[in-house]
Amino acid sequence: MTHEIAVIPGDGIGQEVTPAAVEVLEALDVDFSFTEAEAGDAVKAETGEALPEETYELAATADATLFGAAGETAADVILPLREAVGSFVNIRPAKAYPGIDAVRPETDLVFLRENTEGVYSGHEDRLTEDVATLTRVTTQSASEQLAEFACEYAGPESEHDGFTIAHKANVMRETDGLFRDTVAEVAADNGVDTDEVLIDAFATKVCLDPTQFDVIVCPNLAGDVLSDLAAGLVGGLGLLPSANIGPDRGLFEPVHGTAPDIAGEGVANPAATIISAAMLLEYLDYDEEAAAVHAAVEETLADGPRTPDLGGNASTADVTAAVIERL
Amino acid sequence: MTHEIAVIPGDGIGQEVTPAAVEVLEALDVDFSFTEAEAGDAVKAETGEALPEETYELAATADATLFGAAGETAADVILPLREAVGSFVNIRPAKAYPGIDAVRPETDLVFLRENTEGVYSGHEDRLTEDVATLTRVTTQSASEQLAEFACEYAGPESEHDGFTIAHKANVMRETDGLFRDTVAEVAADNGVDTDEVLIDAFATKVCLDPTQFDVIVCPNLAGDVLSDLAAGLVGGLGLLPSANIGPDRGLFEPVHGTAPDIAGEGVANPAATIISAAMLLEYLDYDEEAAAVHAAVEETLADGPRTPDLGGNASTADVTAAVIERL
Numbered sequence: 136m137t138h139e140i141a142v143i144p145g146d147g148i149g150q151e152v153t154p155a156a157v158e159v160l161e162a163l164d165v166d167f168s169f170t171e172a173e174a175g176d177a178v179k180a181e182t183g184e185a186l187p188e189e190t191y192e193l194a195a196t197a198d199a200t201l202f203g204a205a206g207e208t209a210a211d212v213i214l215p216l217r218e219a220v221g222s223f224v225n226i227r228p229a230k231a232y233p234g235i236d237a238v239r240p241e242t243d244l245v246f247l248r249e250n251t252e253g254v255y256s257g258h259e260d261r262l263t264e265d266v267a268t269l270t271r272v273t274t275q276s277a278s279e280q281l282a283e284f285a286c287e288y289a290g291p292e293s294e295h296d297g298f299t300i301a302h303k304a305n306v307m308r309e310t311d312g313l314f315r316d317t318v319a320e321v322a323a324d325n326g327v328d329t330d331e332v333l334i335d336a337f338a339t340k341v342c343l344d345p346t347q348f349d350v351i352v353c354p355n356l357a358g359d360v361l362s363d364l365a366a367g368l369v370g371g372l373g374l375l376p377s378a379n380i381g382p383d384r385g386l387f388e389p390v391h392g393t394a395p396d397i398a399g400e401g402v403a404n405p406a407a408t409i410i411s412a413a414m415l416l417e418y419l420d421y422d423e424e425a426a427a428v429h430a431a432v433e434e435t436l437a438d439g440p441r442t443p444d445l446g447g448n449a450s451t452a453d454v455t456a457a458v459i460e461r462l
Numbered sequence: 463m464t465h466e467i468a469v470i471p472g473d474g475i476g477q478e479v480t481p482a483a484v485e486v487l488e489a490l491d492v493d494f495s496f497t498e499a500e501a502g503d504a505v506k507a508e509t510g511e512a513l514p515e516e517t518y519e520l521a522a523t524a525d526a527t528l529f530g531a532a533g534e535t536a537a538d539v540i541l542p543l544r545e546a547v548g549s550f551v552n553i554r555p556a557k558a559y560p561g562i563d564a565v566r567p568e569t570d571l572v573f574l575r576e577n578t579e580g581v582y583s584g585h586e587d588r589l590t591e592d593v594a595t596l597t598r599v600t601t602q603s604a605s606e607q608l609a610e611f612a613c614e615y616a617g618p619e620s621e622h623d624g625f626t627i628a629h630k631a632n633v634m635r636e637t638d639g640l641f642r643d644t645v646a647e648v649a650a651d652n653g654v655d656t657d658e659v660l661i662d663a664f665a666t667k668v669c670l671d672p673t674q675f676d677v678i679v680c681p682n683l684a685g686d687v688l689s690d691l692a693a694g695l696v697g698g699l700g701l702l703p704s705a706n707i708g709p710d711r712g713l714f715e716p717v718h719g720t721a722p723d724i725a726g727e728g729v730a731n732p733a734a735t736i737i738s739a740a741m742l743l744e745y746l747d748y749d750e751e752a753a754a755v756h757a758a759v760e761e762t763l764a765d766g767p768r769t770p771d772l773g774g775n776a777s778t779a780d781v782t783a784a785v786i787e788r789l
């Protein structure tokens with residue numbers, strides 16, 4: 136069966152790393168049909184729309200979308216795209232790679248971030264000159280859906296041993312309380328082990344010893360900040376992939392941005408986008424191919440060639456060719 | 463003029479480190495009158511109230527309050543106490559001390575955390591079986607008051623060179639937008655330099671290089687999580703003090719908790735509480751005495767004696783005596 140893959144390079148180095156990842160996918164024995172679409176600052180400057188209707192529609196109908204990066208318009212692009220694929224979970228692995236400078240090289244974490252609600256639900260009001268409010272929404276149904284996913288991801292059949300629920304229910308008693316209780320209950324019903332941690336305590340503890348955690352399930356904004364914290368521990372956003380998973384489709388994107396300082400020079404590191412493409416393969420049940428891409432990227436990170444961000448002087452094309460050769 | 467000082471040891475090691483800090487204050491030539499009051503798990507178990515009315519009243523009328531720690535009831539104690547003193551800013555320094563193990567020993571940051579609103583404003587509803595909401599509140603007036611404080615704290619007359627505004631206004635456009643714009647405007651009006659950073663980007667950047675930041679001004683929950691992250695970078699919560707400042711009074715507390723594993727053994731490290739007491743002295747304009755306490759604690763941390771958490775085998779009393787001797 137042919138899978139329809141939407142490709143949205145976006146701005147800056149998105150224009151360089153996204154085609155690199157597509158090249159890697161094309162080098163595999165997979166039945167993909169690629170369609171490219173525009174989003175981001177550049178298309179907004181031209182048309183007034185950061186996310187053209189046809190791009191939204193493409194993501195909403197394709198089996199999977201590979202997205203690069205967007206500049207100033209990032210929130211206007213990525214939040215609707217996550218909605219387009221109906222994504223209820225954002226998977227964010229944060230792992231240090233051998234040979235890459237990291238504050239905490241022993242870090243190997245996966246965040247399962249709720250991807251639809253919390254403060255992202257977008258209900259804000261300027262009530263008076265003085266007062267603005269935002270309605271933070273937590274639903275039992277979204278918490279359940281996330282928890283069911285987490286139970287598959289980190290349950291007895293997996294390589295993980297349950298998960299940690301991160302929350303701030305000592306202050307947000309109703310909302311994070313509902314989140315925590317619902318997730319814990321689904322896990323208990325599925326025979327999956329969980330423990331819990333306050334998000335502030337997590338921030339301290341993960342710096343002191345990241346190996347005390349493995350899979351972390353958390354609300355939307357907490358996942359945003361805590362996964363970026365973990366990115367800091369493994370040496371930066373440069374190598375981190377992510378997957379936004381919905382019931383019928385997914386959206387895959389590197390965690391890094393547009394890197395305007397090096398955009399256009401052909402030296403952007405394509406690793407995070409290629410690893411995101413490996414997550415796309417996994418999602419579409421091309422498990423062997425996914426494993427091959429992961430292994431090829433790891434070898435290339437270890438033995439080179441390396442782009443300037445990792446101290447080398449190779450180009451995006453050199454690294455991409457090296458990954459393809461190692462497949 | 464005699465200053466009335468409320469002393470609330472609370473639970474666990476709070477009962478050990480708070481009297482230690484009071485001993486240090488008593489060793490100075492200051493005109494303080496101490497009154498002790500109860501709060502926390504123990505008094506709740508006895509009376510049903512984690513924060514008895516008379517304790518609240520004492521904090522609401524004393525010139526300054528020194529608080530130790532509370533256990534399970536922490537939120538029920540500390541949030542009303544902050545309100546009792548009318549605290550609009552929580553000052554949280556995070557600095558690594560020479561000779562103390564730290565992931566990032568070069569860390570030297572101060573968080574100025576908004577202390578009254580955001581998700582802490584406490585308006586939550588369970589709308590239906592499925593839906594819970596929390597109203598996050600941001601006011602121009604609270605943002606202004608915080609900004610005015612920050613301008614004094616980090617402005618031209620200070621040892622700092624302006625401050626960084628941390629926010630998530632790309633998602634919380636009205637609320638964090640109002641916060642960011644108000645704080646930036648007050649700073650501009652006062653000739654104080656500012657820059658800004660998204661809280662997720664801050665989490666990555668501060669791990670990669672904490673020296674790129676100095677004073678960080680942020681909303682309530684962001685300050686909670688990001689200051690605890692900084693605590694992780696300097697080696698843990700063990701040495702971190704904090705000051706909750708209101709228009710007419712203040713509340714001073716170590717950032718650490720009750721440490722139930724070592725409570726009652728007389729070996730808790732009193733440093734964070736003694737440094738919090740130094741912040742109390744500063745607040746009451748005993749600048750020389752404050753400097754003497756800071757110096758005595760730093761010397762003691764460097765040369766010992768040390769409590770077990772820092773690899774020594776001294777008692778709380780030994781460390782307290784050593785600090786007093788060095789005053």
Ligand SMILES: CC(C)[C@H](C(=O)O)[C@@H](O)C(=O)O
Nearest residue numbers: 209210213214359632633662
């Ligand atoms: C661009 C922004 C809206 C987005 C988010 O907050 O989710 C980004 O920080 C991310 O984590 O992908």
Ligand SMILES: CC(C)[C@H](C(=O)O)[C@@H](O)C(=O)O
Nearest residue numbers: 305306335536537540541686
């Ligand atoms: C105990 C809790 C309510 C409190 C907070 O969230 O402010 C604590 O984490 C702190 O930072 O002092």
